[in-house]
Amino acid sequence: MKLLKRIIKSEAGQVLPTALVLLLLGGLLIVPTLSLLSTSLTANRMVNQANQEVYAADAGVENMIWNVTKDVGTLPAEGNTITKDIPDQTINGMGTVTTTLTNVGGRMYRINSIATRPDGHGTEVEAFINCLNFDNLLKGAITSNGNIEIRNATVDGNVFYSTTATINNSTLIPPVPQQETQTNWPTWDDLQPLYWSQVKDYPFSSNSILAENYPGGLGPLHVEGTGDLNIGCNTTGTTLTLTGCIYVPGNLTFTQSGSKTYVLNMNNQTLFVGGDINMPSKCIDIIGSGCIIARHNILFQPGTEAGSPSDYVLVLSLEGNTTMQPSGNFYGSLVGSSTVELQPGGYIKYTDPYSHDLNFPGLQIGGQVPFSSEGRIVSYIIK
Numbered sequence: 001m002k003l004l005k006r007i008i009k010s011e012a013g014q015v016l017p018t019a020l021v022l023l024l025l026g027g028l029l030i031v032p033t034l035s036l037l038s039t040s041l042t043a044n045r046m047v048n049q050a051n052q053e054v055y056a057a058d059a060g061v062e063n064m065i066w067n068v069t070k071d072v073g074t075l076p077a078e079g080n081t082i083t084k085d086i087p088d089q090t091i092n093g094m095g096t097v098t099t100t101l102t103n104v105g106g107r108m109y110r111i112n113s114i115a116t117r118p119d120g121h122g123t124e125v126e127a128f129i130n131c132l133n134f135d136n137l138l139k140g141a142i143t144s145n146g147n148i149e150i151r152n153a154t155v156d157g158n159v160f161y162s163t164t165a166t167i168n169n170s171t172l173i174p175p176v177p178q179q180e181t182q183t184n185w186p187t188w189d190d191l192q193p194l195y196w197s198q199v200k201d202y203p204f205s206s207n208s209i210l211a212e213n214y215p216g217g218l219g220p221l222h223v224e225g226t227g228d229l230n231i232g233c234n235t236t237g238t239t240l241t242l243t244g245c246i247y248v249p250g251n252l253t254f255t256q257s258g259s260k261t262y263v264l265n266m267n268n269q270t271l272f273v274g275g276d277i278n279m280p281s282k283c284i285d286i287i288g289s290g291c292i293i294a295r296h297n298i299l300f301q302p303g304t305e306a307g308s309p310s311d312y313v314l315v316l317s318l319e320g321n322t323t324m325q326p327s328g329n330f331y332g333s334l335v336g337s338s339t340v341e342l343q344p345g346g347y348i349k350y351t352d353p354y355s356h357d358l359n360f361p362g363l364q365i366g367g368q369v370p371f372s373s374e375g376r377i378v379s380y381i382i383k
Helices: 002-010 013-071 189-200
Strands: 081-085 096-105 108-116 120-130 142-144 148-151 154-156 159-161 164-167 171-173 208-210 221-223 229-234 238-240 245-246 252-254 262-265 267-271 275-277 284-287 290-294 298-300 313-318 322-324 328-336 339-344 348-349 374-382
Touching: 013 096, 013 108, 013 120, 120 189, 142 148, 142 339, 148 159, 154 208, 189 221, 189 267, 284 322, 290 298, 298 313, 313 322, 322 328
Parallel strands: 142 159, 142 328, 148 164, 148 339, 154 171, 154 348, 208 229, 221 245, 229 252, 238 262, 245 267, 252 275, 262 284, 267 290, 275 298, 290 313, 298 322, 313 328, 322 339, 328 348
Antiparallel strands: 081 096, 096 108, 108 120, 120 374
16 A cells, blocks of 8 residues: 555656647647648549539530430531530539530441530540431331332332332332432341340240230330240230330240231330241231331231321331231331332332331431431540
8 A cells, every 4th residue: 555655656747748748749730630631621622523524524425415316406427516515504513514426437426525614624525426317217118228029019108129129010109119229227236225225124034925914015025035925815806005115036926816816006116026027917907106126037917907097117127028918008118128028919108207206216206307316325435
């Protein structure tokens, strides 16, 4: 106990020096700490400003892509540039957001979007997009990048072909088909990403559908893997309405039970098929407007009329033959990469494709030829 008292007594007065040392060290740390905080705040402010500039410039890119896909106008010719400013010039406090679109060749365009602050500092985003617009295929009743053979038919609308045209016992209005090479012809790689983006979140594991089991409509969906899809019906008078894109990587075949005919309502939607489309004779009737697209061959034999005078149906084979043998009239455009046949005694009537909001590059703006129809970003750089 005496020893403890001596130790305590011997440390009397040492608290003050310790406090003074700590106070001195604290004083020495205040300046660098405040300097660090100031630097951190400045850096954060600069990063935030840079982010705001990038976001504003990105908004310019998105605005131009919207114009490319939705607006009405004319794309610049190769080597030319057009400028479109964002209407709201105060995005993220920017003074200006200026965006240019330059045709660098073919369907490739460069977008440069510059967001500039009032103090003159700015950020530029450069993006290259591939624009798809295939409305050149929609200007006639029949368009082929190869041969056309028309037998025992009446065609009311322009006929375009690239290689040869064989007309037997048929009436054409106008009477002379036009030889014209289709330099802007869609490929599978052009269209596949567009339609895949619409269905990728809607997998469908079955390879068979009965129309009567879908009274509320069918789609969007994609058949899983590389599978085929068979669409049939066991109930007469059934109507199958498309409510989204139907993506089939294999073949699409329409079947029927006995003589039970059913109705396919296209409802402005698209059948997109990686193989063949087989629509056998008098199996189904087609109503409404829509797009029927196959990578390979199409056998098109609807029961009665396909569409109506107020509808438009696009039947397009990207790489194969299109054979049309409807029992009634067809309204729209028949497009085939190789050979198009219309027989026997069929009637095809070209109707206006632009009065419908169809799911095809070049048809999104009702009543107008769009600025373009699909802008796919292929590169994106922040400068």
